Amino acid sequence: MDGIADMGGTRGWGPVRPPRRDEPVFEESWQGRAFVLAILSSRIACDGINPDAFRHAQERLGRAAYLDDGYYGRWLNAAELMLTDSAVLAPGAIEARARNLRDEGVEEPPAPEPARPDYAPTAEGSLRTVDTTPAFTLGQRVRAKHMSVPGHTRLPGYVRGHTGVVEVVQPAAVLPDTNAHFQGESPQHVYSVRFDSHELWGADAEPFTLILEMYETYLETP
16 A cells, blocks of 8 residues: 555655664664564564554554654554554543543543454464565566555555566565565566666656566566
């Protein structure tokens, strides 16, 4: 889906400011706690770590929840969404609890009956072995499919319909598009594809190359 997370190449966000070399991992103490809570919450929501489901939760956030609350605020908001999706938490439960901590006397919604998805990864990590031969080869010109994806995908909107060159044929990996929705791992070959900035953003773009990891079903021959 094309949510707030797929903002690469869009205008109006101002200049990119790289992080300082001495920037701490957590600038404030609450950020470390938010990191741990998000990891634990995603594990509780589906009885295991599914990074694709977590990314899908982030891309479904509204603008304020994704941008205004900062990086680790985004993690907390996505974790809450996963917990409500799995009926571990009732919608609004966290907000009600926070208001009660301020002595506002809000009635908290009752805890629902959990409905966690049936999820069990076949192995650790995301790399898998497939029996098929890679459809594309080193140095081959390929085109990212111009397709609208209703659910989760790792195919950026700004690259769809554009042509690049296969730089590396990577090991096969779990397909995020299905794994994020608990519809199976569907492992397939992955390719590092080099795109020219002028191909992606026109003749006025700053000259550079961009290398993206592309799943096999994202690509076609030009």
